Amino acid sequence: xxxxxxxxxxxxxxxxxxxxxxxxxxxxxxxxxxxxxxxxxxxxxxxxxxxxxxxxxxxxxxxxxxxxxxxxxxxxxxxxxxxxxxxxxxxxxxxxxxxxxxxxxxxxxxxxxxxxxxxxxxxxxxxxxxxxxxxxxxxxxxxxxxxxxxxxxxxxxxxxxxxxxxxxxxxxxxxxxxxxxxxxxxxxxxxxxxxxxxxxxxxxxxxxxxxxxxxxxxxxxxxxxxxxxxxxxxxxxxxxxxxxxxxxxxxxxxxxxxxxxxxxxxxxxxxxxxxxxxxxxxxxxxxxxxxxxxxxxxxxxxxxxxxxxxxxxxxxxx
Amino acid sequence: xxxxxxxxxxxxxxxxxxxxxxxxxxxxxxxxxxxxxxxxxxxxxxxxxxxxxxxxxxxxxxxxxxxxxxxxxxxxxxxxxxxxxxxxxxxxxxxxxxxxxxxxxxxxxxxxxxxxxxxxxxxxxxxxxxxxxxxxxxxxxxxxxxxxxxxxxxxxxxxxxxxxxxxxxxxxxxxxxxxxxxxxxxxxxxxxxxxxxxxxxxxxxxxxxxxxxxxxxxxxxxxxxxxxxxxxxxxxxxxxxxxxxxxxxxxxxxxxxxxxxxxxxxxxxxxxxxxxxxxxxxxxxxxxxxxxxxxxxxxxxxxxxxxxxxxxxxxxxxxxxxxxxxxxxxxxxxxxxxxxxxxxxxxxxxxxxxxxxxxxxxxxxxxxxxxxxxxxxxxxxxxxxxxxxxxxxxxxxxxxxxxxxxxxxxxxxxxxxxxxxxxxx
Numbered sequence: 001x002x003x004x005x006x007x008x009x010x011x012x013x014x015x016x017x018x019x020x021x022x023x024x025x026x027x028x029x030x031x032x033x034x035x036x037x038x039x040x041x042x043x044x045x046x047x048x049x050x051x052x053x054x055x056x057x058x059x060x061x062x063x064x065x066x067x068x069x070x071x072x073x074x075x076x077x078x079x080x081x082x083x084x085x086x087x088x089x090x091x092x093x094x095x096x097x098x099x100x101x102x103x104x105x106x107x108x109x110x111x112x113x114x115x116x117x118x119x120x121x122x123x124x125x126x127x128x129x130x131x132x133x134x135x136x137x138x139x140x141x142x143x144x145x146x147x148x149x150x151x152x153x154x155x156x157x158x159x160x161x162x163x164x165x166x167x168x169x170x171x172x173x174x175x176x177x178x179x180x181x182x183x184x185x186x187x188x189x190x191x192x193x194x195x196x197x198x199x200x201x202x203x204x205x206x207x208x209x210x211x212x213x214x215x216x217x218x219x220x221x222x223x224x225x226x227x228x229x230x231x232x233x234x235x236x237x238x239x240x241x242x243x244x245x246x247x248x249x250x251x252x253x254x255x256x257x258x259x260x261x262x263x264x265x266x267x268x269x270x271x272x273x274x275x276x277x278x279x280x281x282x283x284x285x286x287x288x289x290x291x292x293x294x295x296x297x298x299x300x301x302x303x304x305x306x307x308x309x310x311x312x313x314x315x316x317x318x
Numbered sequence: 319x320x321x322x323x324x325x326x327x328x329x330x331x332x333x334x335x336x337x338x339x340x341x342x343x344x345x346x347x348x349x350x351x352x353x354x355x356x357x358x359x360x361x362x363x364x365x366x367x368x369x370x371x372x373x374x375x376x377x378x379x380x381x382x383x384x385x386x387x388x389x390x391x392x393x394x395x396x397x398x399x400x401x402x403x404x405x406x407x408x409x410x411x412x413x414x415x416x417x418x419x420x421x422x423x424x425x426x427x428x429x430x431x432x433x434x435x436x437x438x439x440x441x442x443x444x445x446x447x448x449x450x451x452x453x454x455x456x457x458x459x460x461x462x463x464x465x466x467x468x469x470x471x472x473x474x475x476x477x478x479x480x481x482x483x484x485x486x487x488x489x490x491x492x493x494x495x496x497x498x499x500x501x502x503x504x505x506x507x508x509x510x511x512x513x514x515x516x517x518x519x520x521x522x523x524x525x526x527x528x529x530x531x532x533x534x535x536x537x538x539x540x541x542x543x544x545x546x547x548x549x550x551x552x553x554x555x556x557x558x559x560x561x562x563x564x565x566x567x568x569x570x571x572x573x574x575x576x577x578x579x580x581x582x583x584x585x586x587x588x589x590x591x592x593x594x595x596x597x598x599x600x601x602x603x604x605x606x607x608x609x610x611x612x613x614x615x616x617x618x619x620x621x622x623x624x625x626x627x628x629x630x631x632x633x634x635x636x637x638x639x640x641x642x643x644x645x646x647x648x649x650x651x652x653x654x655x656x657x658x659x660x661x662x663x664x665x666x667x668x669x670x671x672x673x674x675x676x677x678x679x680x681x682x683x684x685x686x687x688x689x690x691x692x693x694x695x696x697x698x699x700x701x702x703x704x705x706x707x708x709x710x711x712x713x714x715x716x717x718x719x720x721x722x723x724x725x726x727x728x729x730x731x732x733x734x735x736x737x738x739x740x741x742x743x
Binding site: 018095096097115117118119120122123126137138139140141172175178201203204206207 | 512513516517518519520521588589630633634635636637638
């Protein structure tokens with residue numbers, strides 16, 4: 001582990017990629033490199049965060065992200081408690097603020113928050129003393145996903161600057177797309193967003209993205225193709241006429257893949273709808289790095305926990 | 319009991335007065351106005367270096383009574399009004415139960431007589447239960463004391479019902495006020511739809527949701543030859559439509575809130591629900607259009623849309639927080655600081671917008687002007703005094719004000735209602 005790396009990270013919380021400097025993103029990625037090594041050991045545990053308590057506060061179902069944070073905390077010897085609420089606490093009569101205050105009363109150090117409403121981690125950070133880590137808020141951000149995606153891209157492409165990254169699907173409702181767009185632009189990649197106009201408002205171009213409704217055109221010369229999950233419920237709100245038509249226009253197929261660079265990698269934040277946004281054979285192909293993303297997620301979350309909780313007390317920069 | 323207000327700079331847009339005068343009040347009415355009045359048995363108010371204006375009228379207030387007295391009630395709301403320099407306020411009908419029958423209107427007026435320190439004028443519902451289907455007994459409500467009709471908060475989506483309401487209002491000569499929002503377009507929205515909502519991942523309320531309904535309303539007002547008033551206008555397109563309609567001679571008026579004039583969607587970046595309001599804070603482009611509309615007369619009046627909510631209702635996930643902010647106790651200072659002192663509008667124009675015009679629109683006799691025989695409702699302003707907005711000092715029961723901590727120049731020095739001093743700074 002390289003303690004010097006933490007010098008470039010001065011945040012108290014990780015609420016979103018938008019708040020981070022490029023150098024801070026690099027610090028997280030570099031720290032994750034040393035963390036990945038721990039997971040490859042026979043005894044996958046170091047005492048770095050011994051005595052720290054992390055709470056996974058998940059208001060939305062999640063297996064991947066929640067387990068990834070749990071493993072990350074455990075590998076650093078932190079204690080972790082899972083607190084999963086199937087619905088918002090408002091429904092059960094306790095406000096979110098009260099829920100968090102009750103957890104804080106038990107002397108915790110960090111809260112990993114997943115919630116269906118955008119801005120919830122920011123809201124929690126506004127009144128709580130613990131470190132808040134955004135594990136996905138509504139349709140806003142999912143910073144650790146973008147970080148693990150960047151880590152994976154760097155692993156395969158050795159760089160991020162100058163790459164053409166195409167993100168395809170329900171951009172409007174995707175926190176993964178937003179966090180990736182912020183991150184990749186900060187690190188100098190070209191980002192092309194692709195999807196039907198109903199799910200791809202032009203405002204994204206003001207955030208540095210190129211907009212392309214036609215998947216074939218978008219894919220030409222791509223280094224990285226990131227497919228997003230499409231939710232069937234969106235059809236009922238008329239964002240697209242049918243799953244059949246969506247698949248016809250936006251499913252990544254072997255023929256379409258040929259338009260990208262030969263060595264292009266295929267990514268997906270999961271869970272995959274096989275045969276809808278991605279052809280099943282491609283999900284398992286050599287170009288697919290989907291499972292590598294999951295693997296890297298643990299290292300990234302270890303790095304984030306370490307940078308926020310480890311070492312000496314930091315000034316509040318948020 | 320006589321009250322003599324001495325040496326104030328009296329500004330009365332109705333008579334185009336702007337000079338230092340004494341005003342004598344007797345039996346709740348203005349008895350004399352002169353450059354010098356000397357009477358021995360009157361209580362004297364020294365208004366030198368202060369501005370004396372006809373009492374301000376807020377035609378868009380939510381008092382929450384009956385039904386949600388934990389947010390606000392007639393007494394607390396009227397104290398907040400007095401503290402904010404308003405001598406008359408109109409309360410919207412979306413209470414629980416709603417003000418859709420004369421029983422509720424009478425209740426409000428009876429309670430106001432007992433518990434309010436300012437004049438309360440109820441606005442009744444256009445449709446029963448605010449359901450948008452059947453008209454209320456508008457003549458009966460009018461008789462009971464309703465000064466206008468609105469389904470505020472539950473906009474009338476059925477154009478035929480709106481047409482009938484406008485037609486029927488001709489019988490009563492009472493204003494129909496519409497909260498313009500196409501509920502299908504705004505469904506699920508939490509803030510203005512634009513670059514910032516996209517960036518924040520919050521569902522948007524497009525400007526079109528308001529503009530489409532304003533367009534409908536002005537077309538119906540023209541075809542029925544009736545009067546329509548647009549509540550809390552917030553969009554550039556809306557301003558353009560009202561301006562055009564006025565040019566065509568359509569009987570349309572519009573109000574704007576201080577928060578739409580001063581704040582924009584950029585304030586939402588920290589997801590603070592105190593900035594969550596409907597219509598939403600729009601982008602700078604829309605805000606500039608509102609200011610233009612204020613300057614050129616497209617906008618007729620300023621109203622606060624005072625919408626109290628309890629802290630535990632507002633301190634929740636942004637998308638689950640209710641819409642609304644409170645405005646009674648900040649409106650005057652905000653308008654003085656941001657508009658009058660910055661020379662965007664004149665002081666006389668502000669008084670015109672906040673007193674004379676609402677009295678005209680609602681046909682409130684003897685209000686909105688300083689004249690012998692008029693009601694002795696006066697708002698006295700100290701233009702120089704700096705105030706720091708502190709929600710903990712508010713008379714309102716609620717605290718959902720986004721201006722907490724703002725330093726503003728210009729404040730209310732005194733509020734006089736019916737010859738009685740109801741607030742003194």
